[in-house]
Amino acid sequence: MNQPSLLHVLTPKWRTVRQRLRQERAAGGGGKLVVLALVGSAFWAGVFGLLYYILRYFRGVEELGPLLASKMLGIALLSFVSILILSNVITALSSFFLAKDLDLLVAAPVDWLRLYLAKLAETLVHSSWMVALMTVPILAAYGVVYRGGFLFIPYAVAVVLPLLVLPAVLGSALTLVLVNVFPARRTRDLLSIIALGAAAGVILLFRLIRPEQLARPEGFRNLLDFIAVLRTPTSPFLPSEWAARSIMGYLRHEFDPLPLILLWSTAAGFITLGAMLHRQLFTAGFTKAQEGAERFVRGVLWRRTVGSILFALPVAKREFVLKDIKLFFRDTSQWSQLILLAVLVVVYLFNINALPLHRGEPVGFFYVTLVSFLNLGLAGFVLASIAARFIFPAVSLEGRQMWLLRSSPLDLRALLWSKYWVGTIPLLVLALLLTGLTNVLLDVSLFMMVVGLVTITALTLAVAALALCYGTLYPQFETENAAQIPTSFGGLVFMMTTVALLAAVIFSLWQAVYAYVQAVNEHRPVAVDGWMMFFFAVGATLCIVATAVPLRIALRKMETFEF
Amino acid sequence: MIRLEGLTKHYGSFVALDHITVHVPRGVLYGCLGPNGAGKTTMLRMIAGILRPTDGRVLIGGDDVQVDSIAAKMRLGFIPDRPFVYDKLTGAEFLRFVAGLYGQEGDVVERRAAELLEVFELSSWKDELIEAYSHGMRQKLIISSALIHRPECIVVDEPMVGLDPKGARLLKDIFRQFVDRGGTVLMSTHTLEVAEVMCDQIGILQHGKIVAHGTMAEIRLAHAAGNASLEELFLKLTGGHAVRELVEVLGR
Numbered sequence: 001m002n003q004p005s006l007l008h009v010l011t012p013k014w015r016t017v018r019q020r021l022r023q024e025r026a027a028g029g030g031g032k033l034v035v036l037a038l039v040g041s042a043f044w045a046g047v048f049g050l051l052y053y054i055l056r057y058f059r060g061v062e063e064l065g066p067l068l069a070s071k072m073l074g075i076a077l078l079s080f081v082s083i084l085i086l087s088n089v090i091t092a093l094s095s096f097f098l099a100k101d102l103d104l105l106v107a108a109p110v111d112w113l114r115l116y117l118a119k120l121a122e123t124l125v126h127s128s129w130m131v132a133l134m135t136v137p138i139l140a141a142y143g144v145v146y147r148g149g150f151l152f153i154p155y156a157v158a159v160v161l162p163l164l165v166l167p168a169v170l171g172s173a174l175t176l177v178l179v180n181v182f183p184a185r186r187t188r189d190l191l192s193i194i195a196l197g198a199a200a201g202v203i204l205l206f207r208l209i210r211p212e213q214l215a216r217p218e219g220f221r222n223l224l225d226f227i228a229v230l231r232t233p234t235s236p237f238l239p240s241e242w243a244a245r246s247i248m249g250y251l252r253h254e255f256d257p258l259p260l261i262l263l264w265s266t267a268a269g270f271i272t273l274g275a276m277l278h279r280q281l282f283t284a285g286f287t288k289a290q291e292g293a294e295r296f297v298r299g300v301l302w303r304r305t306v307g308s309i310l311f312a313l314p315v316a317k318r319e320f321v322l323k324d325i326k327l328f329f330r331d332t333s334q335w336s337q338l339i340l341l342a343v344l345v346v347v348y349l350f351n352i353n354a355l356p357l358h359r360g361e362p363v364g365f366f367y368v369t370l371v372s373f374l375n376l377g378l379a380g381f382v383l384a385s386i387a388a389r390f391i392f393p394a395v396s397l398e399g400r401q402m403w404l405l406r407s408s409p410l411d412l413r414a415l416l417w418s419k420y421w422v423g424t425i426p427l428l429v430l431a432l433l434l435t436g437l438t439n440v441l442l443d444v445s446l447f448m449m450v451v452g453l454v455t456i457t458a459l460t461l462a463v464a465a466l467a468l469c470y471g472t473l474y475p476q477f478e479t480e481n482a483a484q485i486p487t488s489f490g491g492l493v494f495m496m497t498t499v500a501l502l503a504a505v506i507f508s509l510w511q512a513v514y515a516y517v518q519a520v521n522e523h524r525p526v527a528v529d530g531w532m533m534f535f536f537a538v539g540a541t542l543c544i545v546a547t548a549v550p551l552r553i554a555l556r557k558m559e560t561f562e563f
Numbered sequence: 564m565i566r567l568e569g570l571t572k573h574y575g576s577f578v579a580l581d582h583i584t585v586h587v588p589r590g591v592l593y594g595c596l597g598p599n600g601a602g603k604t605t606m607l608r609m610i611a612g613i614l615r616p617t618d619g620r621v622l623i624g625g626d627d628v629q630v631d632s633i634a635a636k637m638r639l640g641f642i643p644d645r646p647f648v649y650d651k652l653t654g655a656e657f658l659r660f661v662a663g664l665y666g667q668e669g670d671v672v673e674r675r676a677a678e679l680l681e682v683f684e685l686s687s688w689k690d691e692l693i694e695a696y697s698h699g700m701r702q703k704l705i706i707s708s709a710l711i712h713r714p715e716c717i718v719v720d721e722p723m724v725g726l727d728p729k730g731a732r733l734l735k736d737i738f739r740q741f742v743d744r745g746g747t748v749l750m751s752t753h754t755l756e757v758a759e760v761m762c763d764q765i766g767i768l769q770h771g772k773i774v775a776h777g778t779m780a781e782i783r784l785a786h787a788a789g790n791a792s793l794e795e796l797f798l799k800l801t802g803g804h805a806v807r808e809l810v811e812v813l814g815r
Binding site: 034314315316318319320321322323326327330331400402403404405406407408409410411560 | 581608611612613614615632633634636637641643647648649651652656659660661662663664665666667668692708
């Protein structure tokens with residue numbers, strides 16, 4: 001029998017993408033495209049600008065410059081490869097074992113090699129597109145600074161492509177082995193924990209080795225030591241190192257084909273080995289992945305603890321909150337993100353603690369207050385990212401069960417209320433801890449401590465409301481993976497709006513706090529004047545409006561949902 | 564009990580339902596039949612308050628589903644055709660949750676849940692996460708959830724899908740008893756034998772319009788169908804004879 005072409009096996013995938021684009025266009029998605037293009041361009045321009053500035057500086061440094069440029073590229077590519085391996089492990093589980101089209105493909109007379117290649121391509125595209133886009137401004141900056149010319153573009157593509165293939169094959173192979181080794185239903189949970197634990201470990205390790213010391217050559221015994229460190233490749237066996245060498249060789253007109261040959265031959269070898277492994281293990285793994293769970297749960301603990309605390313609430317609200325908490329803690333892909341969150345908080349506090357504010361020369365009151373104030377913005381951004389991950393998807397995750405909620409007499413306000421507070425209370429606790437602890441580390445005054453805590457409380461309430469609102473305006477009811485929801489267009493718009501809110505609130509409050517800082521600096525008594533009150537009022541109004549209006553919009557939108 | 568007045572639904576330029584007016588009195592089991600895409604599911608979802616009508620209204624026990632939605636929905640139990648439920652809850656937790664949505668809790672709910680799980684042979688599965696349930700078990704759980712708050716009327720889309728013969732028989736008995744006690748059931752089905760045996764009244768939908776409505780005898784009389792079976796009537800009214808000829812050609 002003639003086997004269908006690889007393109008034919010992938011037809012439903014690319015046709016779905018094309019159809020989705022058409023629907024977007026038909027639904028007047030032009031504005032969306034413009035916003036995406038603007039944000040994307042701004043991001044690219046930012047990365048390009050920063051790198052261009054650094055690389056131009058490097059270029060002017062004799063001997064050391066090219067080494068630093070090469071090292072930086074190597075580190076960037078190594079980070080990308082590490083992220084891609086993790087991302088491919090997770091994506092491969094969905095595309096090779098849980099995707100909806102697998103029943104059809106496995107039941108059809110499609111041979112194992114086509115199935116492998118089709119699913120590998122799907123995994124590669126799903127997990128690598130963001131990294132691929134990220135490499136564009138980076139390599140563009142290298143190309144422009146080192147005058148690579150137009151031929152550098154196809155050359156860079158030829159280098160990056162195998163670098164994307166390698167983690168895809170490796171990630172898929174790891175998943176294949178894991179699915180075969182661990183109990184089927186636990187594999188997904190295990191993978192979530194392993195991947196997030198590994199990511200958290202990498203972040204923690206990277207931060208604790210204090211890479212900023214590399215930027216301080218005075219820490220090395222002499223310049224030769226420093227150059228020696230830079231000259232040493234991270235490891236001659238790392239594909240990211242081959243890619244960096246290949247690109248720098250081309251750009252410095254010292255072309256050496258070996259790294260490129262190594263990249264392509266290794267990618268081809270990996271695909272062959274991956275295909276062989278797939279042939280051996282896929283059928284058994286796929287069968288295992290179909291097996292049902294055997295897990296008895298009584299849920300008495302939640303009922304007795306959270307249920308008792310919420311006893312004063314009406315039964316519908318109480319059951320709804322209990323349901324949301326149970327679902328969160330029973331879904332490993334959800335709660336395991338808390339590991340990453342905890343690490344980020346530790347790194348955040350570590351960074352604040354590492355600031356050279358209270359070492360050596362005493363730093364002025366002005367700078368401590370300024371840092372504490374800017375810290376509010378940073379903490380707000382961290383909270384926005386967490387809200388994007390946990391609160392933004394809340395409405396989307398109800399999608400398939402919306403038939404039940406809409407056909408029951410549940411008041412939509414109760415639903416919104418539950419979603420809002422279940423997300424906001426933990427966020428608020430975190431926000432207060434983060435701001436309180438950093439302010440203690442910064443040794444700020446009582447006034448700034450109070451301003452900080454009140455501001456972060458108001459910002460948290462607003463950020464949570466915005467997350468819920470945008471999650472309702474841009475729901476992703478068909479997505480099965482909650483982790484993909486925040487990366488949607490709605491998630492992007494939410495982050496943009498939140499950043500604008502943070503900037504506006506911090507700007508207005510700084511106007512108020514500046515008068516206080518000036519007064520303390522000049523040893524004058526602090527005068528609470530009309531302007532100070534006005535700017536505090538502006539900040540408070542912004543937060544109140546950003547809380548009340550989004551919640552109202554979310555409710556209106558929810559009332560129009562049809563299923 | 565269930566009254567549809569000029570119910571209309573447009574999806575863009577496509578008319579899914581076109582001025583449907585039906586009254587299902589208390590104590591009646593009403594069957595809604597029609598070919599695929601006739602508008603049955605749209606109609607049922609509008610009755611349940613999941614979809615908003617483009618025009619017209621739905622009254623349940625006199626309360627408008629869109630205006631007095633809480634009062635109307637308190638009387639209703641809805642069973643969808645696709646059993647999407649929270650995978651990470653157990654069967655017992657799901658029933659407790661649904662009862663909570665209707666403002667019910669405590670021992671009454673626990674007893675009722677235990678009874679329903681027993682009737683549908685899910686007692687041994689009650690503390691197991693729903694993700695491990697089969698399609699049929701999920702369907703039974705959803706049927707239980709529609710009954711947990713003791714509704715006055717049940718709206719059900721394709722009730723027999725996924726049920727084993729024992730479950731299907733059980734459901735027929737439950738619906739019959741429910742109606743005999745004064746409840747109202749409005750169901751859509753493709754299983755004409757089931758509809759013929761179970762339903763007191765039948766409505767046949769075609770292209771978003773009711774093309775026949777009444778008891779079997781009334782429909783036969785109105786369409787001069789003599790002693791025709793429901794299947795023959797259905798094919799006659801929905802243009803299925805042409806399809807039957809095509810099937811014969813394909814079957815050769």
